[in-house]
Amino acid sequence: MVEKNRQVKKGAVLLACTAMVVAGLAWAVDEQQVIESRQSNYRELGGAYKGIRDELQKRKPLMIMVRQHVDQLGMLAHSQANADWFPAGSGPEAGIETEALPVIWEQRDEFDRLREELNQEAIMLADVLASGDMDALADQHRALGMVCKQCHDVYRLEDD
Amino acid sequence: MVKVKIWDLPIRIFHWLLPLLLGFSWYSAETRAMDWHRYSGYAVLGLLIFRLCWGLWGSHSARFASFIKGPASVLAYVRGPKPLAPAIVGHNPLGGWSVAALLLVLTVQVGSGLFAVDVDGLESGPLSRLVSFDAGRSLADIHEVSFNILLALVAVHLVAILWYEFARKERLVMAMLHGHKQLDSDSHSSLPPTPSSLPVRLLAALGLSAVMVYLISSGFRF
Numbered sequence: 001m002v003e004k005n006r007q008v009k010k011g012a013v014l015l016a017c018t019a020m021v022v023a024g025l026a027w028a029v030d031e032q033q034v035i036e037s038r039q040s041n042y043r044e045l046g047g048a049y050k051g052i053r054d055e056l057q058k059r060k061p062l063m064i065m066v067r068q069h070v071d072q073l074g075m076l077a078h079s080q081a082n083a084d085w086f087p088a089g090s091g092p093e094a095g096i097e098t099e100a101l102p103v104i105w106e107q108r109d110e111f112d113r114l115r116e117e118l119n120q121e122a123i124m125l126a127d128v129l130a131s132g133d134m135d136a137l138a139d140q141h142r143a144l145g146m147v148c149k150q151c152h153d154v155y156r157l158e159d160d
Numbered sequence: 161m162v163k164v165k166i167w168d169l170p171i172r173i174f175h176w177l178l179p180l181l182l183g184f185s186w187y188s189a190e191t192r193a194m195d196w197h198r199y200s201g202y203a204v205l206g207l208l209i210f211r212l213c214w215g216l217w218g219s220h221s222a223r224f225a226s227f228i229k230g231p232a233s234v235l236a237y238v239r240g241p242k243p244l245a246p247a248i249v250g251h252n253p254l255g256g257w258s259v260a261a262l263l264l265v266l267t268v269q270v271g272s273g274l275f276a277v278d279v280d281g282l283e284s285g286p287l288s289r290l291v292s293f294d295a296g297r298s299l300a301d302i303h304e305v306s307f308n309i310l311l312a313l314v315a316v317h318l319v320a321i322l323w324y325e326f327a328r329k330e331r332l333v334m335a336m337l338h339g340h341k342q343l344d345s346d347s348h349s350s351l352p353p354t355p356s357s358l359p360v361r362l363l364a365a366l367g368l369s370a371v372m373v374y375l376i377s378s379g380f381r382f
Contacts (some may be wrong), residue, residue: 047293049281059381117281142282150278156279 031094038085040100048073049145054139068138070122070129073144077122081115099157107154114151122149147149166249170362174211176367181207185308194283198273198377201285205270206373211263213365220352221250228260229253230267247343259322262313268306273278274376276300286379 018042051069055061079085091102104111121144167175181204188197233253250296251259276287277296288296324330335341355361 025180030238043297046277046279046297050277050284050288050293050296053281053284057289057379057381093181145280145282149282 002104031090032096034085034087034090035094035096035098035100038090038100041080041085045073045076045080046148047075049148052141056134056141061134066129070126074122074126077119081119086111101155101157104155110156111151114147114155118144118147118151161342161346162344163340164249165339166341167220167336168222168358170214170218171212171222172336172339174207174214178204178207182310182314194278198286201270201273202373202377204266205376206369207273208266208270209369209372213368215263217361218365219354219358224260227253227256229256230279249341249343255320258313258317260292262317265310265313266355269303269310270304272299272303273315274305276303286377289379294326326342 038146048069052073055066055069055155085102088105090098090100091100091105093102121140125137125140125144128136176366181200185197185200185204188200203371217223220226234257237253248364268381274287275296276293276299277284277288277291277293278300279297284296287378291299302363321332322330
């Protein structure tokens with residue numbers, strides 16, 4: 001009886017350990033996925049921003065390209081404001097290469113406010129595009145870029 | 161003793177403008193004065209194109225053909241001068257490679273800057289529209305790394321000058337200022353005479369540099 005109890009205990013401990021390891025692995029994989037998709041999404045957002053800029057610098061911008069980039073930027077800006085791309089634990093403590101600084105989670109309200117501001121600027125960009133005023137579009141494009149910079153200056157590890 | 165002209169005026173102006181502009185480029189990048197950084201970069205681009213032209217059809221000591229030597233010459237130079245060997249006018253075989261290395265890294269530096277994109281997408285080089293955002297970001301990283309390599313080469317350059325100045329008593333800095341070198345009258349290799357077409361060659365080099373800087377800085381948009 002005692003022997004059986006001991007075996008059951010052993011089994012339980014082993015099971016608990018396995019569960020912890022699996023959970024730990026799952027958590028690590030999860031963090032990696034969160035960080036990597038966040039990075040890839042922001043890169044895409046940067047690409048859309050650059051795409052608009054490249055068109056605006058042409059003498060005759062291709063409107064179909066401008067529209068496509070503005071749409072993509074709007075979608076990503078909306079997503080980063082409304083979905084949580086920065087869940088707790090997805091900072092440098094995850095041990096995965098990221099330029100997200102811990103101050104994001106220390107000043108969460110201000111960070112979230114900037115995320116929403118980016119979304120609003122992107123909505124305005126789409127409105128200005130619909131108005132057809134290209135000078136206003138260039139101004140709004142720059143205003144949106146300033147929000148990127150505002151956030152990067154504080155919450156992103158400077159890489160230069 | 162005889163006074164021999166080794167560096168012509170264009171080479172000396174090129175030489176001294178380069179550290180000034182590199183310093184200013186560094187400062188403007190650090191202080192995020194990116195408009196000034198771009199102007200400074202265009203000026204360095206102009207200097208670089210001019211130097212490459214001058215290396216092909218400039219005065220004798222400026223030409224790559226006169227100072228890019230094979231490994232045997234470099235080794236012989238490092239082992240020390242042979243008795244009665246003529247004095248070197250212009251870059252020595254080792255220094256020639258240092259010039260080549262500096263020009264090569266400078267080309268990477270300027271070239272990567274032309275296509276670089278900053279993380280906010282607000283600032284970018286004049287040719288960045290030709291590459292993707294990711295490629296532009298990678299080139300910005302290369303721009304940074306190559307600057308550090310450039311600094312290392314500059315450090316080697318300065319140490320070498322100090323060594324020649326104090327250990328070999330060769331006044332390289334003064335020579336780069338006034339363009340002349342004092343030599344024992346019969347100990348130097350004979351210099352080819354300055355061709356009379358030099359002013360035309362100079363105009364061609366300056367003209368080509370100006371046109372290229374104009375085209376590149378405007379991103380080839382006409």
